[in-house]
Amino acid sequence: MKILFIEDNDLNREAISEYLELHGYEVYAKPDGANFLEVVRECEVPQLASLKLGLPTP
Template structure:
């Protein structure tokens, strides 16, 4: 069962999304801020990270850049940005920070699942 690290500070979003992903057969690890997300990315070695971009302590932009600069294998873990930012240029900004894909909130589960599956198929673990 693939392990997904969900980095999300909003309790309602976190609970809803984690329950729905668990029902789809994913093992979910949860972080509530960017600093905890970095710690858990290193210790849990997830197969994929769902990263909220507006986070306390360390935002998702900086957390993703830090992950990508990590000298360990965690630098290669796919990251999907989850953001309420849907302005022109936000997709490009997420990619420039090191995200592999981007999804807007509120999350449309089927669309997000398709992105997750595409990225997991790309990863050899």
């Protein structure tokens, strides 16, 4: 399963991404959603997208 994970906190992003990958998920982790459509194309349409509510705007 491909997961797009957007989290602006570096430590949280790395820890959660690593945890998901250890459980067999393909994770595309990014610090912001500025290029959201480009990122979706990069991971060939994820089955799940997780975005932090309240991300700062660029």
